[in-house]
Amino acid sequence: xxxxxxxxxxxxxxxxxxxxxxxxxxxxxxxxxxxxxxxxxxxxxxxxxxxxxxxxxxxxxxxxxxxxxxxxxxxxxxxxxxxxxxxxxxxxxxxxxxxxxxxxxxxxxxxxxxxxxxxxxxxxxxxxxxxxxxxxxxxxxxxxxxxxxxxxxxxxxxxxxxxxxxxxxxxxxxxxxxxxxxxxxxxxxxxxxxxxxxxxxxxxxxxxxxxxxxxxxxxxxxxxxxxxxxxxxxxxxxxxxxxxxxxxxxxxxxxxxxxxxxxxxxxxxxxxxxxxxxxxxxxxxxxxxxxxxxxxxxxxxxxxxxxxxxxxxxxxxxxxxxxxxxxxxxxxxxxxxxxxxxxxxxxxxxxxxxxxxxxxxxxxxxxxxxxxxxxxxxxxxx
Amino acid sequence: xxxxxxxxxxxxxxxxxxxxxxxxxxxxxxxxxxxxxxxxxxxxxxxxxxxxxxxxxxxxxxxxxxxxxxxxxxxxxxxxxxxxxxxxxxxxxxxxxxxxxxxxxxxxxxxxxxxxxxxxxxxxxxxxxxxxxxxxxxxxxxxxxxxxxxxxxxxxxxxxxxxxxxxxxxxxxxxxxxxxxxxxxxxxxxxxxxxxxxxxxxxxxxxxxxxxxxxxxxxxxxxxxxxxxxxxxxxxxxxxxxxxxxxxxxxxxxxxxxxxxxxxxxxxxxxxxxxxxxxxxxxxxxxxxxxxxxxxxxxxxxxxxxxxxxxxxxxxxxxxxxxxxxxxxxxxxxxxxxxxxxxxxxxxxxxxxxxxxxxxxxxxxxxxxxxxxxxxxxxxxxxxxxxxxxxxxxxxxxxxxxxxxxxxxxxxxxxxxxxxxxxxxxxxxxxxxxxxxxxxxxxxxxxxxxxxxxxxxxxxxxxxxxxxxxxxxxxxxxxxxxxxxxxxxxxxxxxxxxxxxxxxxxxxxxxxxxxxxxxxxxxxxxxxxxxxxxx
Numbered sequence: 001x002x003x004x005x006x007x008x009x010x011x012x013x014x015x016x017x018x019x020x021x022x023x024x025x026x027x028x029x030x031x032x033x034x035x036x037x038x039x040x041x042x043x044x045x046x047x048x049x050x051x052x053x054x055x056x057x058x059x060x061x062x063x064x065x066x067x068x069x070x071x072x073x074x075x076x077x078x079x080x081x082x083x084x085x086x087x088x089x090x091x092x093x094x095x096x097x098x099x100x101x102x103x104x105x106x107x108x109x110x111x112x113x114x115x116x117x118x119x120x121x122x123x124x125x126x127x128x129x130x131x132x133x134x135x136x137x138x139x140x141x142x143x144x145x146x147x148x149x150x151x152x153x154x155x156x157x158x159x160x161x162x163x164x165x166x167x168x169x170x171x172x173x174x175x176x177x178x179x180x181x182x183x184x185x186x187x188x189x190x191x192x193x194x195x196x197x198x199x200x201x202x203x204x205x206x207x208x209x210x211x212x213x214x215x216x217x218x219x220x221x222x223x224x225x226x227x228x229x230x231x232x233x234x235x236x237x238x239x240x241x242x243x244x245x246x247x248x249x250x251x252x253x254x255x256x257x258x259x260x261x262x263x264x265x266x267x268x269x270x271x272x273x274x275x276x277x278x279x280x281x282x283x284x285x286x287x288x289x290x291x292x293x294x295x296x297x298x299x300x301x302x303x304x305x306x307x308x309x310x311x312x313x314x315x316x317x318x319x320x321x322x323x324x325x326x327x328x329x330x331x332x333x334x335x336x337x338x339x340x341x342x343x344x345x346x347x348x349x350x351x352x353x354x355x356x357x358x359x360x361x362x363x364x365x366x367x368x369x370x371x372x373x374x375x376x377x378x379x380x381x382x
Numbered sequence: 383x384x385x386x387x388x389x390x391x392x393x394x395x396x397x398x399x400x401x402x403x404x405x406x407x408x409x410x411x412x413x414x415x416x417x418x419x420x421x422x423x424x425x426x427x428x429x430x431x432x433x434x435x436x437x438x439x440x441x442x443x444x445x446x447x448x449x450x451x452x453x454x455x456x457x458x459x460x461x462x463x464x465x466x467x468x469x470x471x472x473x474x475x476x477x478x479x480x481x482x483x484x485x486x487x488x489x490x491x492x493x494x495x496x497x498x499x500x501x502x503x504x505x506x507x508x509x510x511x512x513x514x515x516x517x518x519x520x521x522x523x524x525x526x527x528x529x530x531x532x533x534x535x536x537x538x539x540x541x542x543x544x545x546x547x548x549x550x551x552x553x554x555x556x557x558x559x560x561x562x563x564x565x566x567x568x569x570x571x572x573x574x575x576x577x578x579x580x581x582x583x584x585x586x587x588x589x590x591x592x593x594x595x596x597x598x599x600x601x602x603x604x605x606x607x608x609x610x611x612x613x614x615x616x617x618x619x620x621x622x623x624x625x626x627x628x629x630x631x632x633x634x635x636x637x638x639x640x641x642x643x644x645x646x647x648x649x650x651x652x653x654x655x656x657x658x659x660x661x662x663x664x665x666x667x668x669x670x671x672x673x674x675x676x677x678x679x680x681x682x683x684x685x686x687x688x689x690x691x692x693x694x695x696x697x698x699x700x701x702x703x704x705x706x707x708x709x710x711x712x713x714x715x716x717x718x719x720x721x722x723x724x725x726x727x728x729x730x731x732x733x734x735x736x737x738x739x740x741x742x743x744x745x746x747x748x749x750x751x752x753x754x755x756x757x758x759x760x761x762x763x764x765x766x767x768x769x770x771x772x773x774x775x776x777x778x779x780x781x782x783x784x785x786x787x788x789x790x791x792x793x794x795x796x797x798x799x800x801x802x803x804x805x806x807x808x809x810x811x812x813x814x815x816x817x818x819x820x821x822x823x824x825x826x827x828x829x830x831x832x833x834x835x836x837x838x839x840x841x842x843x844x845x846x847x848x849x850x851x852x853x854x855x856x857x858x859x860x861x862x863x864x865x866x867x868x869x870x871x872x873x874x875x876x877x878x879x880x881x882x883x884x885x886x887x888x889x890x891x892x893x894x895x896x897x898x899x900x901x902x903x904x905x906x907x908x909x910x911x912x913x914x915x916x917x
Contacts, residue, residue, distance in 0.1 A: 010865065
């Protein structure tokens, strides 16, 4: 089989990519808080979501490690056969393109709302999609190095959350579980949906240098980003109280409150810069994954020429998906928590079912259609 | 598109390459020397087209001067006194008892010459090229061979202070145009037989000697082999400066960023050799090339290592800041005055707005105008005869600064911005990086005028993507930062003290990577060991 992507990344870079993917979803917009009941104890929902995601991701990554040298697109066909496998692969690719578009639109809207109200949102999306596609075109290694640069910065900028400590009032956190556990389960669903964007690891795993560390670094990534999320939800409530639910971009508002001395006002420029870069890298990763996936699915010789068209598709989709900001928020809060888990978990469940059936039936017949099962030695799985 | 262009250029250059790599001195055909001295002399004269500086000195040697010999050299390429005392005098004196030309020849070759470097050849063209190289050839009647004596003695510049990389502390010696002197400057700093010097002759016409220098056992053999291969496949008529060589061997020929470090300082060369890099020294150029070069090397000055490490680290941090300022300051000014006035404190933005009120141009035009004027001044300052230097400073200070302000052509804030940018760009220790920054500033200004800070960010992001794809001889250009190597952070933005810098960079692979023995932090002597506890 032709090697389309020649890059190799370290497991640390792998972790940084996961951090970038996760933090993008809650940096500018914060769907987890906006328009929810029971904001005061939001961290409970976050904690539930993180635990569930940890379990689900453990399963997904372990399953991917059964095929250490294949991407999810490649093994979907050998597991499910040509027809079903192609459908599963296309669903995943479609989801990645779709998700890049959602992220791009969220970023564009935030830029227009917060900084440059006179510029059309399309400008920001086109520029970001072009740069991301350009980055994706250079291969996984470049995206990985970008993630390293950006992830470190984002985790550091999360420290900014501690700066408005004078405005914090921890009494705001107090009524715990005033509405029961119900709202928190809804929240947890959002968190799970966000973490399920990690379905993209199916594309990355075969290119990680040290596969034995993948599981460990996945867990670390989930825990770090989970910690940031919990801190975010606690700080937001401590500063804004119940008002936190009414803002579409609460984190941005929070950072805007920070002034250092009398002179350094509006230092939100630094976290916002980082978030923008973060978003670009995230889009780049998804564009890379879908280009490579498509190339592998249709047996192309190179994936690089696909990146710009997919970047264009992302731009187009991001404009067409939502008529306005309200629809976007509606998607993030009401649609996403059902749509994403059904799609991703459905595809992976299908793959797993196919895999188990093959494992039960095929080795006895010695079928050569599934050679990859033999490749997975016991030492490859932790 | 660019990529296709590069591929086409590459394919073109490959189809042109018809000779086997490694053979650089391939232009002359093999022509054997004749036994008859007159024929040889005529052919050599013909080879040089009777140039007036070719000296063909007939000497009568042997018993009673019975054997004719010919001493040939170029007048101004050799040390004439050396030729007369070490060659002519000796071959006349010593051969007085001999009659057989062959014996005379072998005796001269083996024992009579008062020289350290003597070679022999059968080939007429080799003789001609050796003469052109400043060597002296001795031919004897009846022998179809020539003795080549190393007698180079042309004028060269004295070793002096490096003009483009000056330091306060550290060696004051700079490389010069002579390869031999440069090698001696390097050898003197690393007195170790493992310091390897490989010679290449590059340039079909100019026959320029080029040396590849590295330390065996420290440098990565793969990288050195790659350098060797790239050097030996160059086919060009001449190499006058290492900059030309650089364009033939760099990894990214279309990048605005340099992927080979050029330096004028022998201590920088040796420091990098010790980190496992190699150096390429070109005869006729005082600039050595060092690779694999990473981005942080371009913002490193030798003093960082010689001054105390706190000072070194802080100054280096300052240099990174200056690099960023020189790249983005004018575009930041454009973006903030055009789009993001709210980012500045109100009094400041009011004062800027008041000044800008009278300026006829939009901020971006003003900025580009002033930057071009500044670039003009800078270029004029370099090209100007030294005597006229004052004129430029008067024009610069009075006309551009004062008069343009008074006339309301530019705002005072803009002048400050341009001056600050200029100063910052002079901070970059390696000029080749400063040049690329100068060029990249302009597209950033245009982006800033169109999209504000977002435009600057987009420009910087695409620049960073490009930097991340760059490699220098296989080593990622941003190596210790991305890909992140935790152990190497001690010599990037901060410089760790010498007793803690115990490892060489990662690309030195599996070779000796311990530099400093552990546990050498200096400590005061223990109290009970001091002889005079009362003090």
